Amino acid sequence: MKSLYINSAVSIALCACASLSQAETQKVKDQENKNDMLLRVQTLEQRIQEMETTQNKEQAATLSATRPLSATRQVSNNGFNPAISVILDGVYASYKNDPEEYQIPGYALGGEAELAPEGFSLGHSEITMSNNIDDKFFGQFTLAIAEHEGEVEVELEEAFFETLSLGHGFTIRGGRFYSALGYLNQQHPHAWDFQDAPLVYRGIFGNQYFDDGLRASYVTPTDVFLELGTEVFSGKKYPAGGEHSGAGSLTGFVNVGGDIGTSHSWQAGVSYWAADSIEREYGGHDHDGAAEVPLFEGDSNIAGANLIYKWAPNGNYREQNLKFQFEYFTRDDDGQLTLLDSDPLEESTLSSKQSGYYAQIRWKFLREWATAVRYDRLDSDNAGSDSDVLDEAGLVSAGHEPVRASIMAEWIPSEFSRIRVQYNRDESYQVTDDQIYVQYTFSIGAHGAHAY
Template sequence: MSTFRYARFGAALLASAPLAAHAAAEPPPTPAELQQLRDELRALKSDYEARLHALEERLEHAESSRQAVAEAAPAPAVATASAPSGAAFNPKISLILDGGYADYSRSHREPDVAGFLLGDETDPRPSGLSLGETELAVEANVDQSFHAWTTLSVAPEGGIGVEEAYINTLDLPDGFSVKFGRFFSDIGYQNHQHAHAWEFVDAPLVYRAMLGTQLGDDGVQLRWLAPTDTFFEVGTELLRGASFPAGGDGRNGIKAITGFAHLGGDAGLDGSWRLGLSHLRADANRRPTGDEDEPALTFDGKSDLTILDGVYKWAPNGNATVRNAVLQGEYFFRHEHGELVADPDGSADLSRYRGDQQGFYVQGVYQFMPRWRVGLRYDRLFADNDVANAVPDSALDRLADDGHDPQRWSLMTDFSNSEFSRFRLQLSRDVSRPNHIEDDQVFLQYILSLGPHPAHQF
């Protein structure tokens, strides 16, 4: 019994004291009268107990209600002084380190792909130990309407290039968004991914042959996301056209334009998928082939590329930490027509050129236990080129020799010590060069990430 309850009961006893004194002057009560007094006292005590209990319950309920209202109420606004501009600017900064070892059974002094004109950034990794590109990424919300992203690439020789530097809108209505600046195009599936996110050491042959490894350019992108349960988006990009397969002189205006559509969704509890269709129309004006400073050929004309891509991802109950698998593939079809110039700085040879080229890759990567994965990729290219003036033993002649269909097999395994570090071994049998030259390749690669890095797209 609480102190409060004892006090109330004591007061009741004091109130009954005069009655007890008066009773003492009277004759002693009979046993029946004593029992009646005990019953009355018991009833009085019980009544006070009930009333005290009811009051305590009401008090407890009142205190609980007051606390609930206080917790639900919004916190009062607190006036704060304006933060200094340096404190308000707090971007995420990450650094990607890439390097390793490469061994080839054949020399790569002339890294040709039979039947294809290559861009200037398609050379394979250097032989032996080498440092790959170091990537520095900075991103943050500018304000409630814009998000900014910048990626700087530091070449092993020390040169610094701007890989991406773009602005995204955040609050356009009806599912629309705009990106402008320099960015990797959203055509295909792998093109928008940075190299450290690739499943293999190098890009597929079709990317190397038809997009110069990866299409990135200055421009603006408009995208619309449909308000449906099934993922569906469409978009277009207007580009400067400074990158392969456009490129060359006279970049005034819009020299490349793309369009893309993506459709995707879930496949039960374990899987998800996405399909894509893309097209690129590029205008080339003296586009160099091979070394930009000493091109073997230049091309003037139009290049049209269509890409069909698909990816399926599997993980038991959607939990990819222990086991998961990714199956992806892309099919490219390109048509080019225009004029080729061989040895443009010497005795130039001119030729009309039409090329119908196709290619695909398909790959699968399986994580069979935590941190360990294996992967297999197959690449294949086909070329049907018409070169009107195929000068013997020249670059024009090699382009016209389309009797060989380049192909390559690649097997890899990698170990991720954490989400910030990965070590990879890759073995490839490359038969993509003219004259059916076979090249056995061995790669060792490390990829280390320092600092916060946003999750990669699906």
């Protein structure tokens, strides 16, 4: 009997132990399944986050490349105060003709309209510091380092502030900056599709126009991008000039644009510039061993129109894209022309009308390769009381119509580097010139997106 009790107790204990072992095993399995499920969820969340980050970057790049830029600047680069960027630019130039004898009949060149030096030279390098000053203002400071007439020069190119929080589509910019007169004029040279400026920019603006002043712009709350703006400048910079107690020149501009589906976008603009009582000095001309500098005193106005079209398949700007760009300008001058340092002093009245346009197409056919073609044409009608004075100033075209055709190819390993080869068939003056450029452009540090 006692043995029976002992056997029963042992059996019950073994059953209990077996039951407990099964329960613990099941508990361990449940915990392992739970841990595995948590690991799967965490992995899935990480993948989703990575996909969203990649998608946001691609959307930002696409919007920057295919949509007209709003006048409201996005808050960025808050991690650095200031954000610093450097543009390294250099060029090798080869000409059939002597670049020192370059001229455009019918146009007295001024500003920085000369050709790049032959051989190796420093291009248009820049040092830029920029950042949001606070939640209400943005600031930018740009030094340009370039070579002119064999000497390296450092120039304060831009130093301006811009409002961030006026609201209702209004923005104010003040200081020194590129004028919104035209499309290409607002862009720094490293953002151009060719090494040199269009002929109409060279002849009318002396390559590019900037000055000290104030800009007010307004973007309307409409489905179509519509920007209205005006600028007031000191009037000391070419193509104006001279001393002015207040406003020396005024500018007005209108830009309109939008998207067509997901692959197409466009922008069109008109602009107008006017200056009274200016003193515009052109580049000097040699006459009987003496340098005679043409000086125009009078009134001047410039009117322009531009049209831009861009295509990127499904908005994917990084892989392929195409851009068509067209601009037309006309300038009217009315006043007095004097040849400084002439003996005796030579003078003439001047009534001048100059106009020109360029059209270009750039095609990025692979992620790292692009090519472009450009055509320029100029016209002029200049009259005065002394044709010899106009001739000495370079304002007599003798029936010649300046034209130029250009083609370029560039390798773009990344958004920070570019190597470019360009050829110009330049008939802007009577002796046709074959021009070849090899250019490098590198970007170091923070660099914001370019305008549309």
